[in-house]
Amino acid sequence: MRYLIRLSIAITALATALLGAPAVLAQAAAPTSGADHAVFVQTDDPAGNAIVAYARHNDGTLTFAGTYATGGNGARAAGAAVDPLASQGGLVYDANHGLLLALNAGSNTVSVFGVSGDALHLNQVVASDGPFPASIGVHGDLAYVLDAGFAGYVQGYRIAGGKLHPISGSQRSLGLGNGNPPAFLQSPAQVGFTPDGSKLIITMKGNGGGSVYVYGVSADGRLSSSPAITTVGGNAFAFVFDPAGRLVIVNAAFANLSSYTVNSDGSLSLVSAGDQQHWNRCAGAVARGDGNSGRG
Numbered sequence: 333m334r335y336l337i338r339l340s341i342a343i344t345a346l347a348t349a350l351l352g353a354p355a356v357l358a359q360a361a362a363p364t365s366g367a368d369h370a371v372f373v374q375t376d377d378p379a380g381n382a383i384v385a386y387a388r389h390n391d392g393t394l395t396f397a398g399t400y401a402t403g404g405n406g407a408r409a410a411g412a413a414v415d416p417l418a419s420q421g422g423l424v425y426d427a428n429h430g431l432l433l434a435l436n437a438g439s440n441t442v443s444v445f446g447v448s449g450d451a452l453h454l455n456q457v458v459a460s461d462g463p464f465p466a467s468i469g470v471h472g473d474l475a476y477v478l479d480a481g482f483a484g485y486v487q488g489y490r491i492a493g494g495k496l497h498p499i500s501g502s503q504r505s506l507g508l509g510n511g512n513p514p515a516f517l518q519s520p521a522q523v524g525f526t527p528d529g530s531k532l533i534i535t536m537k538g539n540g541g542g543s544v545y546v547y548g549v550s551a552d553g554r555l556s557s558s559p560a561i562t563t564v565g566g567n568a569f570a571f572v573f574d575p576a577g578r579l580v581i582v583n584a585a586f587a588n589l590s591s592y593t594v595n596s597d598g599s600l601s602l603v604s605a606g607d608q609q610h611w612n613r614c615a616g617a618v619a620r621g622d623g624n625s626g627r628g
Contacts, residue, residue, distance in 0.1 A: 370397070370450035374423040374434055376406030376416040381436050381443075383423070387450045397450040402443035403457040404436025407464060409480070411516035418514070418537075419480065420522040420570035421467035426475075429491055431455075433475065435465040437513070442468065442477060446494055456495040461487040461503055463512045469524035469532070474553050476502075476532055478523035481512030486523060486534065488553050499553045506534070506545065506559075515539075521569045525549070526594055527577055533594070534559070535568040535581060542568030542583065546598035560598030564590060578603055 371386045371394060381402040386394040409418035422435045425447070432445040432452060440460050445452040462479025469476050475496060479485040488502030510519055521535045532555060534545040543563045548556035566583030574580050579592045579600065592600040 370447070372423065372425070372432055372452070374402075374406075376408070376422070376437065378406050378408065378438050381406040381434070381438070383432065383434055383445065383452060385450045385452060398452075400445065400452045400454065402434050402436055403454060404441040404443060405438030406436065407438035407513055409464075409466075409513050409516045409519060410511065415516075417464075417466045417480075418516040418519055418521070419466035419478070421469060421478075421524065422465075424468050424470060426470045426491065428470075428472070429494070431491070431494060433468050433470070433496075435460070435468060435477070437464045437466060437480075440465060440479070442496060444494065444496055458489075458496050458498070461485070461498065464514060464519075466514075466519065467521070467523045469522075471525035471529040474525075474529065474549070476523055476525075478520055478534060480510065480514045480519040482508070482510055482514075484508040484510060484514075484520050486532065486547075486555070488555070490553060502554045504547065504555050504557075504559075506536075508536075517567060522571055524571065526579075527573050531594060531598060533571065533579065535571055537567040537569060537584065539567070542566050542585075544568055544579075544581070544592075544600060546594065546600070548598060556598075562592075562600040564592075564600070566590070 369388045371388050373384045375382045381404050383400045385397040387397045388394055408416040412418050424433045430447050432447050434443040441457050442460050444456040446455050460477045460479055462485035463481030465477050466480040467478040473491045475489045477487050484506035486504050488499040489496040517537055518539045521537050523534050532547040532549055536543045542565050543561055545559040545561055547559045567585040569582045569584040571581045579594050581590050588606045590605045591603040
């Protein structure tokens with residue numbers, strides 16, 4: 333299956349330089365199947381989070397289609413001028429189940445919407461079981477939420493009947509020392525699965541000392557007791573898997589990309605580092621290929 337993933341990142345200084353002034357960048361999800369003529373944008377408003385829906389036309393133009401309250405509140409990471417959650421994956425479309433999953437960082441909840449074209453129906457608001465949910469990853473009927481506040485946590489869910497069902501005993505602490513809200517350049521950035529679903533990946537920005545945490549995923553959906561940790565530097569931010577199954581990470585501090593092989597023990601082996609082609613003033617990456625995007 334063809335997929336297109338847009339990994340949008342924001343660093344305060346870079347965003348100000350590119351945009352000319354501070355602005356709010358809400359995370360967006362563009363469904364790749366099913367509701368393939370719609371775009372959904374999350375406001376992350378602390379007074380009441382909402383999803384703004386747009387119909388997408390064949391020429392690429394958008395038309396406003398409606399606004400849907402998530403039933404929760406947004407929030408802003410400390411020091412965030414552009415990207416409120418300082419993360420990738422705060423709004424995810426699960427094509428397999430026809431669901432839009434939205435994170436409410438200010439109320440520590442996840443909103444689950446049924447999707448019909450450019451229209452949404454709120455199915456559920458469920459606790460994220462941790463502070464400041466910032467990213468969610470999906471593989472098959474399994475989802476994991478990354479909570480970025482305080483020590484940092486990941487919490488697992490099964491997807492069934494249009495809702496998320498917490499998996500008992502699945503939560504893991506990342507052992508961080510963040511505040512709540514977490515600091516923009518120090519908080520975890522993204523959670524997602526390897527293409528085969530056997531491992532859960534978490535990137536840590538680390539204020540220039542970025543790292544990647546890799547947990548094993550068991551058949552019951554629970555994680556290994558502790559992660560394999562690889563230091564990669566460069567404010568490890570958004571990531572995607574390329575068609576060859578290699579992990580490609582955005583190094584936000586250096587505005588470049590690095591790629592890795594994920595080994596069976598969860599360690600990473602460097603394939604290429606510091607690719608800066610077209611990246612001197614770039615704040616994102618696009619990957620195309622055949623395989624599982626990690627969204628379902």
